[in-house]
Amino acid sequence: MWQQIILAFIGLSAGTIIAGGVVGLLIGLSITPRYAGITHTSDKMFLYEDVTLLGALFGNIFYLYKLSLPLGAPFLAVYGLFSGIFLGGWILALAEMADVFPIFSRRIRFSEGLPKVIICLALGKFTGSLFFFWKGWL
Numbered sequence: 001m002w003q004q005i006i007l008a009f010i011g012l013s014a015g016t017i018i019a020g021g022v023v024g025l026l027i028g029l030s031i032t033p034r035y036a037g038i039t040h041t042s043d044k045m046f047l048y049e050d051v052t053l054l055g056a057l058f059g060n061i062f063y064l065y066k067l068s069l070p071l072g073a074p075f076l077a078v079y080g081l082f083s084g085i086f087l088g089g090w091i092l093a094l095a096e097m098a099d100v101f102p103i104f105s106r107r108i109r110f111s112e113g114l115p116k117v118i119i120c121l122a123l124g125k126f127t128g129s130l131f132f133f134w135k136g137w138l
Helices: 002-028 031-038 042-064 072-097 100-107 114-135
Strands: none
Touching: 002 042, 031 042, 031 072, 072 114
8 A cells, every 4th residue: 555655646746747847848938928918918927827837737636546527528628629729839839939930931932821821720730630539549
């Protein structure tokens, strides 16, 4: 029994450290501050950081202990939407930090319609994700 308690403690501690690193990277990439600036709610920055850290911590606990919330399909749809927004924010922040879009558009001499291309990329990713989960390829 002590072995299981120690393993649970080590697993939870290691997961919390990893989650803290992810949250640090999230804030370090200026994803959270940028969203706060866009929504004009930068006065609530500490709240956003706390909620991000708590989300990572609770996600770790739910994953580690295989907990589930029996809230049904509507909650799953909302969760999927917010997870997609979160992942899209990460991808765009990383792409922006690497200056992928400006360099690519200069190389191919692309001058107009870049926002439309980005929206089409997002819609393609969304459609591909829906098809992936609809077919059940997990």
